[in-house]
Amino acid sequence: MSKIIIYGSKDFAYVIKSLVEDCGHEFVGFIDDYNDGEFVIGTYSDVKTKYPPHLYDIVIAIGYNNLDARWKVYQKILVDGYNIASLVHPTALISKSCEIGNGVIIMVGAIIDTNCVLNDLVVVWPGVVINHDSIIGENNFLSPNSTICGFVYTEQSCFIGAGAVIVNHTVVPQSSFIKAGQVYYQKKLVE
Missing domain, CATH: 2.160.10.10 (Hexapeptide repeat proteins)
Known part of the structure; x- marks a missing residue:
């Protein structure tokens, strides 16, 4: 069982939250660089300081409306040492x-x-x-x-x-x- 943080907090993120739980993992919270909301634990900068990559995995729940931004986030997270589950x-x-x-x-x-x-x-x-x-x-x-x-x-x-x-x-x-x-x-x- 992994501790999973989801990058994103909109509709797609809630679908992924259910999938995380169906797969038997622990949902920790959402990353949102622009908005607060239910289950949002902070921006990516906040998460990097509070949730180290050796203890937490990240799943990317940025939707298809901005595939370029999704790919850039993926590259950034990899550089920072997180496992993208x-x-x-x-x-x-x-x-x-x-x-x-x-x-x-x-x-x-x-x-x-x-x-x-x-x-x-x-x-x-x-x-x-x-x-x-x-x-x-x-x-x-x-x-x-x-x-x-x-x-x-x-x-x-x-x-x-x-x-x-x-x-x-x-x-x-x-x-x-x-x-x-x-x-x-x-x-x-x-x-």
Whole structure:
């Protein structure tokens, strides 16, 4: 069991708080650099002085509206020596052949098939299916019930909307925004 501090304090942070508890970890509080609020234990500067990295892990709950800021926070926290915890809900089904990076969040009922790679800071919402041999780039958000078919490669900082389907052998370019329900297949094939 780890002691987890969540970076962020808005709606997404409350979802992550529940996931922290479902995974059997201890929720310590939220970091918010701009606002006070329920469970907020201070700014990141405050937390660095009161909660040392050898005793606490951090989970990043900055949402998809600012993926660049999310990535910068991740880099800053790593430099300061904190472990950015990965959270995997107990009901998620993940092949043993998969590779899961730092700070990955996998929620209720997600399915991740054989030989997949989820790079650092990927968020997999409930019901997502990632099929065999796919690579999900850093800092991607995969919304509820989206489907990633086989041999897909999503580059860094992509948003995949709810119910979207990425067709097999597709590359999704960096910083793509795939709308909810969209079937995405137009880009070049993976070689």
